[in-house]
Amino acid sequence: MTRAILFLAFLTATPAMAQTSSMAPSLAGKHDANAPINVSADKFQADSNAKTGTWTGNVLVVQGDMRMRANSVRLNVVGKDNKPDKILASGNVVVDSPNSGTVTGDNGVYDVVARTVTMTGKVVLTRQKDVMRGSQLTVNLETGVATLGAGAKTPGTSGGGRVQGIFTPPSSSTPSTPNPN
Secondary structure (H helix, E strand, O other): OHHHHHHHHHHOOOOOOOOOOOOOOHHHOOOOOOOOEEEEOOEEEEEOOOOEEEEEEEEEEEEOOEEEEEEEEEEEEEOOOOEEEEEEEEEEEEEEEOOOEEEEEEEEEEEOOOOEEEEEEEEEEEEOOEEEEEEEEEEEOOOOOEEEEOOOOOOOOOOOOOOEEEOOOOOOOOOOOOOOO
């Protein structure tokens, strides 16, 4: 029971790659989804036929106090007004928020329509000294429900097949006094 409570408390402080409204749950901290999105990279390529834009090389995406780094980020757009549909990040994806902590993974997908964020690969959630590990993290930004799963264990490898968590209780600054009873 305590582990489940710690897991839920940890996930409610975990950042999401993006957020669609200021009323979204605390998974993204106090992230301002209406703030301008700044993208910088070594290279940009647009494909008007495929309706995509791709940034590569040291990509940095900043919105408010949230930062995402990746090797490559592709934005898919749909409709006549070219509204974003999906944002796909690949290669050493790192999402940082000073209010929430850090999540890393090999790949990340923000589905704007479904309002979900999925991180895959070697997913690691870190907040202060607490760490959770798995192979896929899916966060529903509407409901706040987050699921961290583990892939199948591969023969001949250590780990895999299980979600892992390490939680460090807060330290007490005052020494405890033994109870005389």
